[in-house]
Amino acid sequence: xxxxxxxxxxxxxxxGAMVLEWARRADAGxxxxxxxxxxxxxxxxxxxxxxAAAAAVTGRVRLxxxxxxxxxxxxxxxxxxxxxxxxxxxxxxxxxxxxGARIEDYEAASVEHRGRGRRLSEQLxxxxxxxxxxxxxxxxxxxxxxxxxxxxxAFSRMARYADxxxxxxxxxxxxxxxxARANAAWRDLGRPGRPRLWGQGYFALGDVEGGNAxxxxxxxxxxxxxxxxxxxxxTSARAIKDFLRGYEEAGCDELVLFPTSADAAELDRLTExxxx
Amino acid sequence: MIVSIIGGGPAGLYLAILLKKADAxxxxxxxxxxxxxxxxxxxxxxxxxxxxxxxDADHETFLEITDTFARWDRVDIHYHGRVLRSRxxxxxxxxxxxxxEILQRRCFSLGVDLAFGVGVDDxxxxxxxxxxxxxxNSFVRRxxxxxxxxxxxxxxxxxxxxxxxxxxxxxxxxxxxxxxxxFHVHAYPFDEHTSTFIVECPEPTWRRxxxxxxxEEESLVFCEQLFARDLRGRELFSNRSLWLDFPKVTNKxxxxxxxxxxxxxxxxAHFSIGSGTKLAMEDAIALRDALVHRAWDVEAxxxxxxLGRQPVVExxxxxxxxxxxxxxxxxxxxxxxxxxxxFNLLTRSGRITHANLTFRDxxxxxxxxxxxxxxxxxxxxxxxxxxxxxxxxxxxxxAVVRPxxxxxxxxxVLSGFVAVSSEGRIxxxxxxxxxxxPGARPVALQLGHAGRRGACxxxxxxxxxxxxxxxxLVSASALPYGPFSAVPLELDEDGxxxxxxxxxxxxxxxxxxxxxxxxxxxxxxxxxxxFRSPLSNHRTDGYGRERLRFPIEVLDxxxxxxxxxxxxxxxxxxxxxxxxxVDEGIAIARAVVEHGCDLVHTVAGQTIAxxxxxxxxxxxxxxxxxxxxxxxxxxxxxxxxxxxxxxNTIIGAGRGDxxxxxxxxxxxxxxxxxxxxxxxxxxxxx
Numbered sequence: 001x002x003x004x005x006x007x008x009x010x011x012x013x014x015x016g017a018m019v020l021e022w023a024r025r026a027d028a029g030x031x032x033x034x035x036x037x038x039x040x041x042x043x044x045x046x047x048x049x050x051x052a053a054a055a056a057v058t059g060r061v062r063l064x065x066x067x068x069x070x071x072x073x074x075x076x077x078x079x080x081x082x083x084x085x086x087x088x089x090x091x092x093x094x095x096x097x098x099x100g101a102r103i104e105d106y107e108a109a110s111v112e113h114r115g116r117g118r119r120l121s122e123q124l125x126x127x128x129x130x131x132x133x134x135x136x137x138x139x140x141x142x143x144x145x146x147x148x149x150x151x152x153x154a155f156s157r158m159a160r161y162a163d164x165x166x167x168x169x170x171x172x173x174x175x176x177x178x179x180a181r182a183n184a185a186w187r188d189l190g191r192p193g194r195p196r197l198w199g200q201g202y203f204a205l206g207d208v209e210g211g212n213a214x215x216x217x218x219x220x221x222x223x224x225x226x227x228x229x230x231x232x233x234x235t236s237a238r239a240i241k242d243f244l245r246g247y248e249e250a251g252c253d254e255l256v257l258f259p260t261s262a263d264a265a266e267l268d269r270l271t272e273x274x275x276x
Numbered sequence: 277m278i279v280s281i282i283g284g285g286p287a288g289l290y291l292a293i294l295l296k297k298a299d300a301x302x303x304x305x306x307x308x309x310x311x312x313x314x315x316x317x318x319x320x321x322x323x324x325x326x327x328x329x330x331x332d333a334d335h336e337t338f339l340e341i342t343d344t345f346a347r348w349d350r351v352d353i354h355y356h357g358r359v360l361r362s363r364x365x366x367x368x369x370x371x372x373x374x375x376x377e378i379l380q381r382r383c384f385s386l387g388v389d390l391a392f393g394v395g396v397d398d399x400x401x402x403x404x405x406x407x408x409x410x411x412x413n414s415f416v417r418r419x420x421x422x423x424x425x426x427x428x429x430x431x432x433x434x435x436x437x438x439x440x441x442x443x444x445x446x447x448x449x450x451x452x453x454x455x456x457x458x459f460h461v462h463a464y465p466f467d468e469h470t471s472t473f474i475v476e477c478p479e480p481t482w483r484r485x486x487x488x489x490x491x492e493e494e495s496l497v498f499c500e501q502l503f504a505r506d507l508r509g510r511e512l513f514s515n516r517s518l519w520l521d522f523p524k525v526t527n528k529x530x531x532x533x534x535x536x537x538x539x540x541x542x543x544x545a546h547f548s549i550g551s552g553t554k555l556a557m558e559d560a561i562a563l564r565d566a567l568v569h570r571a572w573d574v575e576a577x578x579x580x581x582x583l584g585r586q587p588v589v590e591x592x593x594x595x596x597x598x599x600x601x602x603x604x605x606x607x608x609x610x611x612x613x614x615x616x617x618x619f620n621l622l623t624r625s626g627r628i629t630h631a632n633l634t635f636r637d638x639x640x641x642x643x644x645x646x647x648x649x650x651x652x653x654x655x656x657x658x659x660x661x662x663x664x665x666x667x668x669x670x671x672x673x674x675a676v677v678r679p680x681x682x683x684x685x686x687x688x689v690l691s692g693f694v695a696v697s698s699e700g701r702i703x704x705x706x707x708x709x710x711x712x713x714p715g716a717r718p719v720a721l722q723l724g725h726a727g728r729r730g731a732c733x734x735x736x737x738x739x740x741x742x743x744x745x746x747x748x749l750v751s752a753s754a755l756p757y758g759p760f761s762a763v764p765l766e767l768d769e770d771g772x773x774x775x776x777x778x779x780x781x782x783x784x785x786x787x788x789x790x791x792x793x794x795x796x797x798x799x800x801x802x803x804x805x806x807f808r809s810p811l812s813n814h815r816t817d818g819y820g821r822e823r824l825r826f827p828i829e830v831l832d833x834x835x836x837x838x839x840x841x842x843x844x845x846x847x848x849x850x851x852x853x854x855x856x857x858v859d860e861g862i863a864i865a866r867a868v869v870e871h872g873c874d875l876v877h878t879v880a881g882q883t884i885a886x887x888x889x890x891x892x893x894x895x896x897x898x899x900x901x902x903x904x905x906x907x908x909x910x911x912x913x914x915x916x917x918x919x920x921x922x923x924n925t926i927i928g929a930g931r932g933d934x935x936x937x938x939x940x941x942x943x944x945x946x947x948x949x950x951x952x953x954x955x956x957x958x959x960x961x962x
Binding site for chain 1: 531576680693740741881882888914940
């Protein structure tokens with residue numbers, strides 16, 4: 001199993017220099033990918049702009065959206081942005097897409113919330129398909145495509161169009177259940193081989209209270225679920241190691257650990273745990 | 277700290293005890309609407325593992341509870357005049373009344389403030405923690421139903437909960453045929469004088485028997501007479517024993533602010549797996565543990581409690597729903613031989629499988645295996661390795677593999693989709709009948725026409741992604757399949773004649789090649805499958821009015837040139853609104869059987885791209901079971917079966933006849949595949 005790390009693009013008070021420093025250190029560390037989240041109505045960076053910046057200061061790690069909310073963007077522009085990051089990074093993009101969880105993001109973007117699943121399917125078919133006869137460059141081949149979401153449709157969409165599944169987080173047991181669903185859908189759609197399985201979790205090794213406060217704020221829109229996200233925050237080396245072991249046993253290929261603070265010392269602490 | 281517990285059932289009382297024990301300074305107040313001795317229901321069941329948890333949580337009540345227990349290790353199944361016995365199932369039960377008395381006494385001695393006969397109109401305002409332990413119809417829950425995300429839906433049969441003075445010596449299932457339909461009983465002892473006796477039947481049977489018009493007393497008499505032989509002259513007792521629907525309660529979250537739900541208020545599990553009280557008392561233990569662990573930080577503890585309990589409870593609820601659904605359709609299994617009927621019953625919820633039943637009761641699975649192998653000998657291989665006879669063809673075992681997996685040892689190999697013509701291909705790489713030859717044997721040739729799902733890029737890239745320069749597509753109607761799919765031509769009469777000729781030519785070639793099974797594709801929205809659904813067939817001609825007409829014409833044509841085993845791969849449901857339902861799919865299965873189909877390969881969905889499937893391990897098993905039982909035809913089923921135990925359980929229980937295995941390559945197999953052991957070995961010191 002590979003281990004990736006999140007780029008702190010949604011943590012409060014993060015400036016450009018901090019994001020670039022984080023990306024540099026991650027590229028030099030034991031991580032195989034650098035990932036971002038996507039949200040419109042919040043003080044956070046655009047995922048493609050952030051990955052483009054990270055592309056400029058890294059040379060090795062894969063750059064991933066975990067996930068980007070596809071239907072918020074017109075399909076050709078989404079393809080353009082993704083392909084541009086892919087080109088700028090020397091073909092290192094992993095594009096995770098899903099419908100997202102917040103109506104307010106759709107409202108802010110003036111995009112109809114209804115029909116989002118169908119539009120995501122169209123986007124995936126477009127990204128895969130050569131539908132535009134390659135008039136919208138740069139070339140998209142080599143973009144690894146993931147789909148997230150927990151509905152039955154999300155899994156069949158994943159198996160139909162993508163290379164793998166982006167899980168939304170939770171204990172290893174929940175991931176194992178999702179992995180079985182992903183594999184079942186993959187076989188049912190007649191895909192050869194098996195889907196790549198990506199997982200994610202949050203960590204706070206320095207300022208635990210600050211990290212928890214950020215998660216409470218970021219997930220306030222989920223109501224009572226926010227406290228569950230806080231409860232799952234990995235706040236010790238042992239918790240991280242147990243989490244890694246559990247995910248590896250559950251068949252995870254790439255596990256991304258997202259920070260709850262942009263302090264570069266947090267990344268150094270994680271590096272120590274992952275490298276050990 | 278003040279804790280208000282609403283509801284004096286096992287969950288509430290047990291929590292009160294545990295909290296008071298954990299910290300005697302806590303002010304625990306329990307409010308119960310009824311008087312202390314008013315109780316409904318008769319006995320409650322516990323499993324071995326629950327007993328362990330109760331022993332650790334409070335040893336005093338554990339000793340009292342186990343003192344009065346009825347214990348048994350047998351499940352007896354009374355069916356068609358036979359009694360099938362299975363051993364090795366450790367159960368205990370206690371009178372609900374007795375359990376409450378023990379818990380109430382312990383509460384008093386620990387100084388819990390118990391108030392009976394107190395109606396609750398408002399959730400107590402002064403408490404630091406309010407516990408809704410007030411049952412399936414919880415008042416506390418109803419105050420915040422939107423916040424909890426409550427759902428209450430009936431599941432299973434009509435049932436009435438009686439007691440009897442006949443003391444059973446096993447968990448007993450009784451099945452009784454009547455002119456109105458099948459009735460069944462779940463009965464178990466709970467002390468030395470009395471047993472619980474629950475009578476169940478599906479709602480239509482209940483109506484036909486006129487039970488909806490009988491009084492409580494009259495329906496007791498009805499049940500007593502119906503089961504007189506089983507009751508051996510003993511009586512039934514009523515305790516508000518009305519006919520009820522079981523409410524399945526689920527809540528998205530179990531706490532809101534300082535209010536938390538416990539036991540049936542949070543979740544119910546159908547009584548046919550006997551887990552309700554067990555879950556309730558385990559909830560109490562988990563909540564106590566969380567509060568102690570979090571040093572009485574209520575908010576943090578409630579999150580821990582919910583996170584810890586929800587996955588466990590969800591699994592039990594899933595098993596309980598499977599069990600409830602089994603009993604709702606059990607009349608359909610009346611033709612199973614007693615041993616298979618019993619194995620099917622024991623494995624109904626998915627918690628008992630062939631492998632773990634072999635561990636509990638080796639004699640039972642040995643009998644099943646022997647019966648299944650139709651051998652008088654004592655030793656027989658498990659069901660997966662029993663041969664299958666189909667129209668003169670003998671398959672050596674029940675394991676089926678896909679073309680891209682190793683086939684050695686399998687009873688049957690699938691060819692993968694083989695197109696009848698070049699226009700019928702899915703991708704340019706799809707095999708065509710003209711140049712297809714069988715590889716491993718025996719083989720099922722899967723013959724189809726892709727219809728509107730044709731002219732796509734290879735599946736290594738994705739599915740239903742159109743080629744830039746594809747070929748012209750045909751379908752039942754001129755409706756594109758997915759995003760960017762080409763609009764197909766509506767197949768006209770000439771086109772239909774051509775397709776029929778292609779299928780007949782392919783079948784003739786298959787016969788010449790000595791193919792073992794010929795499988796015709798009526799599934800997944802391919803050409804013949806597109807005719808069978810209103811979602812893809814909008815025709816106004818006879819082939820639209822009678823949607824099965826064209827697929828059946830093809831089947832009849834093939835039957836004329838092919839006299840070997842004929843299979844049909846059928847999407848039993850579209851998994852989409854307005855599409856083919858399971859009931860309609862079973863009617864289609866019956867039709868194909870009438871037209872000479874020997875084996876239904878049960879699949880579902882993919883009629884349209886945006887369907888709503890539920891992919892998981894074994895997701896097609898229930899459909900295969902229904903097709904096999906209701907259309908009376910052998911079935912081939914996949915649905916991500918990953919262990920030999922899955923196959924033994926499905927085949928043994930009669931839920932399918934052939935299973936497609938998805939065996940992931942294990943570390944051990946990878947290691948062995950490295951070849952022989954390296955020559956250099958460590959020198960053993962002498």
